[in-house]
Amino acid sequence: MSDPDKPAMSREELDRLFNTPQGMVHDKTPAAPAPSSPSSPPEPAGQGGRHRSDHHSPPRPSSPTRGDLHQVTSDLTIDETLLLHSIDWEPVDMVIGASVAAIPTMGFAGAGWAGATDQSAQAFTSAVASAVARIRDDCSAAGGVGVIGVDVDFQVHRHTVQAVLVGTAVRPAGGGRGGHPFVSDLTVRDFLLLHNAGWEPLGLAFGASFVQVPYRTIGTVFKQVTANTEMTNLTEAMYQAREQGMERLQSSAIGMGAQGVVAVQYSDRPLPFASHVIGFTSWGTAIRLSGESHRYVKPRMVVAMDDAGDLFDLQGAMGTKE
Amino acid sequence: MAFTSGAGTGGQAGPPIDLPEAAGRRLAAKSFSSALSVADFAACLHMGMRPVGLVQGFCAMGWNPGYYLPSQTNYGNQWQGGYGTSWSGWGNVLDNYYCPHSIIASAEHPSRGYNIEATGIEATWAEGYNATYRRMLEEAEALGAHGVIGVTDATKPLIGPRVREFHLLGTAVVMDGQPAPDRVWSTYLAGSKLGKLFEAGLAPVSVVGAFAAVTVLPVCVTEIQENGRWDTYGVVSPYGEIGQLSDAQTSARRLVRDHIKSTLDGGALHGADLRVSEDSLVGRTTISAVLRGTKVRRVRDAEPLPQPVPTVRLS
Amino acid sequence: MTDTSNERPPLPTDLPKDAGRRLKELENGLFTSDLSVNEFLLIKEVGFHPVGFVMGSSIYHIGLQTRKWGSSQELEKLTAAMYNARELAMNRMEEEATELGADGVVGVRLDVNYYEWGNDAAEFIAVGTAVKAENGASYRNKLGKPFTSDLSGQDFWTLMQTGHVPQGLVMGTCVYHIAHRGLGQAISSIGQNQELPNFTQALYEARELAMTRMQDEAERLEATGIVGVRLEEKTHQWGSHTIEFLSLGTAVVKTSDEVTLPRPTTIISLDG
Numbered sequence: 001m002s003d004p005d006k007p008a009m010s011r012e013e014l015d016r017l018f019n020t021p022q023g024m025v026h027d028k029t030p031a032a033p034a035p036s037s038p039s040s041p042p043e044p045a046g047q048g049g050r051h052r053s054d055h056h057s058p059p060r061p062s063s064p065t066r067g068d069l070h071q072v073t074s075d076l077t078i079d080e081t082l083l084l085h086s087i088d089w090e091p092v093d094m095v096i097g098a099s100v101a102a103i104p105t106m107g108f109a110g111a112g113w114a115g116a117t118d119q120s121a122q123a124f125t126s127a128v129a130s131a132v133a134r135i136r137d138d139c140s141a142a143g144g145v146g147v148i149g150v151d152v153d154f155q156v157h158r159h160t161v162q163a164v165l166v167g168t169a170v171r172p173a174g175g176g177r178g179g180h181p182f183v184s185d186l187t188v189r190d191f192l193l194l195h196n197a198g199w200e201p202l203g204l205a206f207g208a209s210f211v212q213v214p215y216r217t218i219g220t221v222f223k224q225v226t227a228n229t230e231m232t233n234l235t236e237a238m239y240q241a242r243e244q245g246m247e248r249l250q251s252s253a254i255g256m257g258a259q260g261v262v263a264v265q266y267s268d269r270p271l272p273f274a275s276h277v278i279g280f281t282s283w284g285t286a287i288r289l290s291g292e293s294h295r296y297v298k299p300r301m302v303v304a305m306d307d308a309g310d311l312f313d314l315q316g317a318m319g320t321k322e
Numbered sequence: 323m324a325f326t327s328g329a330g331t332g333g334q335a336g337p338p339i340d341l342p343e344a345a346g347r348r349l350a351a352k353s354f355s356s357a358l359s360v361a362d363f364a365a366c367l368h369m370g371m372r373p374v375g376l377v378q379g380f381c382a383m384g385w386n387p388g389y390y391l392p393s394q395t396n397y398g399n400q401w402q403g404g405y406g407t408s409w410s411g412w413g414n415v416l417d418n419y420y421c422p423h424s425i426i427a428s429a430e431h432p433s434r435g436y437n438i439e440a441t442g443i444e445a446t447w448a449e450g451y452n453a454t455y456r457r458m459l460e461e462a463e464a465l466g467a468h469g470v471i472g473v474t475d476a477t478k479p480l481i482g483p484r485v486r487e488f489h490l491l492g493t494a495v496v497m498d499g500q501p502a503p504d505r506v507w508s509t510y511l512a513g514s515k516l517g518k519l520f521e522a523g524l525a526p527v528s529v530v531g532a533f534a535a536v537t538v539l540p541v542c543v544t545e546i547q548e549n550g551r552w553d554t555y556g557v558v559s560p561y562g563e564i565g566q567l568s569d570a571q572t573s574a575r576r577l578v579r580d581h582i583k584s585t586l587d588g589g590a591l592h593g594a595d596l597r598v599s600e601d602s603l604v605g606r607t608t609i610s611a612v613l614r615g616t617k618v619r620r621v622r623d624a625e626p627l628p629q630p631v632p633t634v635r636l637s
Numbered sequence: 638m639t640d641t642s643n644e645r646p647p648l649p650t651d652l653p654k655d656a657g658r659r660l661k662e663l664e665n666g667l668f669t670s671d672l673s674v675n676e677f678l679l680i681k682e683v684g685f686h687p688v689g690f691v692m693g694s695s696i697y698h699i700g701l702q703t704r705k706w707g708s709s710q711e712l713e714k715l716t717a718a719m720y721n722a723r724e725l726a727m728n729r730m731e732e733e734a735t736e737l738g739a740d741g742v743v744g745v746r747l748d749v750n751y752y753e754w755g756n757d758a759a760e761f762i763a764v765g766t767a768v769k770a771e772n773g774a775s776y777r778n779k780l781g782k783p784f785t786s787d788l789s790g791q792d793f794w795t796l797m798q799t800g801h802v803p804q805g806l807v808m809g810t811c812v813y814h815i816a817h818r819g820l821g822q823a824i825s826s827i828g829q830n831q832e833l834p835n836f837t838q839a840l841y842e843a844r845e846l847a848m849t850r851m852q853d854e855a856e857r858l859e860a861t862g863i864v865g866v867r868l869e870e871k872t873h874q875w876g877s878h879t880i881e882f883l884s885l886g887t888a889v890v891k892t893s894d895e896v897t898l899p900r901p902t903t904i905i906s907l908d909g
Contacts, residue, residue: 073579073586073615075594078511078518083905085522086629094579094594098571100564102547123561130563134572159550160564164571166596189905193632299632299907345841348849354862355852355886360792363864364799367896376848376866382836384829446830453832457841480840481815481877485833487840491868630905 074168076149080188084170087195092169093142097135100162101127117210117277121248124161124208124281131163132183132204139181144169146182146201148191152283154267165204184285186263194262198291202256205264205286207248211241213276238278242268245280258286345461348375356493358472362513366471369517371495374465378491379458383450385479385486387443387535387608413438416573419541419566423555435541437570439534439577440608447533447612451477454488455508455529462506467494469503472512473529475614490529509616510593524592524618530585534578537608538570574598574609582613591615649732660736663689670766672744676790680743683797685768688737692764693729697722699757704814704879709839711846712879715812719881720850722761723747723808727785730763734783739767740776741784743793745806747885751874759873778804779859786887787865796864800893804858807888809850812881813843844868847882860888 074091076084084091101123139147150167165183184201186194191201213234253261264284270277356373358366366373419435462470473492480487492508509526511519519526540548543558544566553559575598582591594615601608663669670687672680680687699722702714726747734742745765752760765785770776778784786803788796796803816835847868855863866886873881 072590073583073594073613074590074592075596075615077593078515078522081592082518082522083630094596096572096575096579098568098575100567100571102550102561102564119561126561126563127568130568134568138576160548160567162567162571164575164598166575193905193907196629297632297907299634300904302633302904345845348845348852351849351852351856353852353855353860353888355848355855355866356862356864357866357868357886359865360788360796360887364795364896367799373862373864378841378844380837380841380844382833382840384831384833386830443830449830450832480836485836487836628903630903632907633904634907 075166076168076188080149083188083192085173087192088173089170090173092139092144092171094166095135095138095142095144095147095169096164096166097131097133097138098162098164099127099130099134100160101130102160103156117212120210120277120279121208124163124279125206125248127161127163128204128206128208128283131165135165135167135183136181139169139183142169143171143175144181145171145179146184148184148186148201149188150183150185150204152185152204152265154281156269156279185265185283186285190263193297194287196295197297198289198293198295199287200290202253202258202286202288204283205249205253205256205258205261206281206283207245207250207252208279208281209241209245209248210277210279211237213237213278241278241280245282249282249284253284253286256286257288259288261286345464351375356472357474357491358493358512362472365513365517366495369520371469371471371497374467374494374496375461376491377458377461377465377467377470377494378489379454379456379461380490381450381453381457381488382480383446383486383488385443385446385484387440412442413440413537416536416577417566417569419544421542422557423542425555431542432540432545433542435544435566436539437566437573438537438539439573440537443535444533444581450486450488451531451533454490458490458492459506459508462492462494462508465494466496466502467506468497468500469506469526470494470508471516473508473510475510475529475531477612492529510614511616519592519618523620523622524590525621526592527589527617527619529614530582530591530617531612531614532578532581532585533610533612534574534581535608535610536570536574536577537606538566539606540566570607570609574611578611578613582615586617589617589619592618649729649736652729652732652736656733657736660689660733663737671764672766672790676744676793679790679794680768683794684771685740685793686771688739688767688769689733690764691730691733691737691739691742691767692762693726693731693733694760694762695722695725695729696758696760697725699759701757705816708814709816709835710814711843712812712814715875715879715881716810719810719812719883720808722759723763723810726761726763727806730765731782731785734765734767734785737767737769739769739783741786741803742767743786743788743790743803745785745787747787747806747808749871749873757874776802780857787885788887792865796889798897800891800895800897801861801864801889802892804860804888804890805854806885807851807854807858807860807863808883808885809847809852809854810881810883811843811846811850812875812879813839815839815878815880817878843880843882844884847884851884851886855886855888858888859890861891863888 072091073094074081075094076091081091103120103123135147135150147165147167147169150165153162153164153166155162155164167183167185169181182201183204184191185204186201194201249261249264261284264282266280266282268278268280270279354373355376356363357376358373363373416437416439419437421431421433423431425431458470458473470492473490476487476489476491478487479485493512494506507526508529509516509519510529511526516526538544543553544564546553547558547562547564548567575596578596582594592615594613596611596613598609598611601610668687669690670677671690672687677687697718699718700714702712704710704712727745730742730745742765745763748762750760750762752758763785767783776784782805784803785806786793787806788803793803816839848866851863851866863886866884869883869885871881871883872879
């Protein structure tokens with residue numbers, strides 16, 4: 001790896017890769033029993049290739065520890081797979097949790113009913129909590145110790161809010177502790193960097209709040225037509241709601257015993273059914289020190305010759321020019 | 323000049339009969355074409371792979387999910403009836419939901435709800451994808467290729483929603499000096515990404531795709547919550563989770579994962595790409611999920627990569 | 638074929654006068670280009686120097702061709718129009734590059750613009766940066782013209798490391814009319830979920846035709862192959878049943894067996 005003159009992979013190695021009959025490499029280990037087949041009948045929804053799959057003897061899984069990819073479905077990129085391997089972790093499966101919660105409109109019918117905004121925030125929180133619980137169950141069932149790279153997708157419909165989490169269950173190669181799996185939207189790269197710096201993810205911190213923006217009275221509108229003046233009541237309402245959303249995010253992180261929240265994302269948009277109601281949602285990964293203290297990464301400075309942002313990919317593709 | 327071997331095999335064998343006539347002429351040409359970017363092309367040569375031609379498969383399928391629907395007469399009652407409802411051709415019942423109120427069922431107050439896997443349309447999808455995949459592979463074989471890299475999948479509605487086109491496009495490659503594999507392998511990856519896959523000790527087997535669809539026939543409480551109404555019987559909280567919809571959203575995604583697993587034969591799926599869409603099918607919400615990726619197999623133990631050098635860009 | 642005499646040949650007649658004046662100004666050493674600084678440095682790295690920004694344009698009236706409602710067919714007249722118009726724009730760009738004594742044009746972009754003032758007319762434009770080898774060797778293609786390619790500076794650098802040289806931007810196009818489904822067909826197959834062989838055949842054929850034509854162009858340049866093929870589908874202004882399939886790529890020729898790509902270093906970027 002460190003020898004700059006050595007090609008990425010010798011011809012011989014490649015020859016071997018492509019011409020080793022399947023099943024020869026891992027002959028030392030007996031075939032492990034297949035995991036229990038999916039509960040649904042195997043519908044022919046799959047891909048082509050099966051029309052000739054009889055050319056191949058059934059493959060044997062490799063050693064049950066490192067590198068066992070038996071039936072793994074992973075949405076990681078190859079870079080992410082390699083990075084995960086470099087800290088001796090492995091992907092286990094793609095895991096899923098989705099939840100839909102109701103937001104009734106009636107609560108907003110009478111202007112100024114503060115209760116409704118609170119309960120809508122609760123609906124949001126309950127959708128997230130349930131989606132997290134489902135993805136956690138899926139992760140435990142797959143044998144992972146945590147889920148990373150979670151794609152967090154919120155959709156607010158007219159009467160419902162939907163939270164969908166899709167991520168990759170991972171574990172240290174060959175198993176790892178059981179217990180309560182963590183759920184994190186960190187990418188593998190971020191996970192690795194944090195891991196090397198001595199931190200571990202705990203879970204998804206989440207906060208939502210809703211605010212009903214006060215209507216301005218005719219008198220106020222009239223007075224403000226020509227003046228440059230802060231619309232203090234609006235400022236106050238929006239400011240207050242943002243603070244509340246962030247506060248809920250923080251308290252959910254504190255509830256997990258976190259020392260910090262990284263990569264907080266933030267969205268604010270009016271609800272589709274009530275333009276005067278703004279929903280604030282924020283989420284991020286709660287983390288805590290796993291070692292005694294923070295370990296420093298000393299980065300090297302580089303000047304990139306590509307115009308694209310994705311340095312890792314491009315370096316791989318083009319090589320660095322000394 | 324070595325880029326000629328595609329012509330020999332392609333010319334002699336001729337294209338398989340279900341490929342269009344122009345395909346034969348194109349595949350017999352002396353020069354290759356490739357959809358690879360230059361970076362991928364370079365990495366591909368570096369790995370000892372020689373592009374021999376662009377290969378594609380295509381199939382247009384009639385697409386009418388409602389075709390499999392059980393008789394639509396007496397709509398409400400039949401679905402609510404439970405016993406005797408014929409789901410054959412339409413799908414499997416994944417979950418049942420019951421009315422929590424002690425009142426008599428009616429068309430306005432469905433006492434049973436179902437989440438149904440629409441197996442009929444799933445089979446249609448599989449047929450289209452398989453035909454497309456097979457044709458792409460036939461083109462690759464006509465070129466004497468060993469593998470197809472950088473496959474792209476452009477499956478979309480064609481001229482309205484009733485027709486769906488399946489289209490796969492990739493670059494066929496030959497590994498000079500190597501015997502042809504038993505069957506042509508294929509992958510969505512190309513270039514350095516493919517190189518890194520080999521470095522990870524994995525080899526591509528084939529591109530795979532799967533499709534799952536779940537239709538929601540809502541029970542009364544689902545309808546109430548979904549439409550933002552209050553439960554006049556006071557049984558369900560208007561702010562709570564809508565169990566039936568949560569289950570449907572979750573199971574559509576898990577089903578497509580299970581479907582793809584059933585095609586893996588013990589291999590692994592790399593680089594899974596999940597796309598979910600929701601539409602109204604005969605007036606009922608249907609959640610469709612498509613999952614794609616490259617089926618890979620392990621050919622040697624993975625040696626962990628040395629830790630990469632952390633860098634900060636000076637620009 | 639390459640012009641070596643000191644006497645300037647007259648400007649090709651189909652270039653506007655201003656083009657001549659603009660190109661003449663560039664002879665004193667100034668260059669213009671739409672290359673980024675990175676691309677500029679990489680092009681210098683492989684021994685080329687940008688000589689000027691070049692373009693070609695053609696406003697073309699696209700004729701009419703009747704389509705049979707119920708049958709799938711290629712619309713040859715429209716295919717020819719789309720093809721000729723692009724060819725004209727490309728030729729003019731090449732002529733500008735020739736004026737500058739360039740060896741080739743990189744970063745070529747081909748665009749089609751429609752304007753409100755012209756029904757059935759479209760402007761076809763080709764723009765790119767002309768480059769010239771610094772060591773005086775000729776990199777012109779087999780037809781004695783400057784090569785053209787849609788490669789970026791980075792791609793150009795990478796391609797040169799693999800022992801390949803671009804020969805020309807090659808394209809193939811096919812305008813195809815897809816049959817509406819007839820009444821009888823509609824009744825028998827609507828609502829069924831099965832393959833529609835007529836559609837499959839028509840669209841498959843159209844794409845293959847476009848790709849075959851592109852390949853024919855590459856063969857004319859005696860290229861070893863085409864890299865970076867893109868297959869585009871456009872309906873332009875013809876309605877949803879008439880589609881142009883356009884395939885575009887850069888034809889390359891192999892000049893050396895040596896692949897001089899250095900071994901990449903694995904890095905992890907902290908840039909976010």
